[in-house]
Amino acid sequence: MQTYLVERMEGDDVVTVRIVNAPSPFKAAALSTDRNVTVRTWEKDWIRVTDENRGHIFAYCFASDEDSDSSRHGPPKAPEKPRKTQKADQRAG
Template sequence: MQTYLVEQMQGDDVITVRVINAPSPFKAAAMSTDRHVTLRRWEKDWIRVTDENRGHIFAYSFVSDANPDNSGLAIAPNKSRKAQKADQGRE
């Protein structure tokens, strides 16, 4: 297992720091926060994971039950964003 430095971020500010032994940076992010994470989108709250042995930095955001999309569109399974926007224009 690798050792990762996991920082919970709010914008550019570090909120919490933990050192985690995990098989991957993704698992380290999830283990340190006890929350589901995903590849980073531009979110205010996010997780920075540093593999200091290799010099790699990874970024993740929290998975939310609420729709994090700022476009105002609800998530429609199996529909492209373009199709969702077209449907919204018909309402």
């Protein structure tokens, strides 16, 4: 197993730091927080995982679980834009 530096972040501020042995950076993020994670979508509360041996940094955020208590995850997220709107926004920007 690989060793990862896992930091829980609030914006640019480090809130907690842990060293975790895990088979992947994704598993390291989930194991260190005891919550489901997903690839980061610009959330204020997120997890930075560093593989210091390879020099790689990964970013994850907490996944919302429809079956779990919603109070653990903060307010509900706004609905995502349809794919056509996302592509139009990318072309415009």
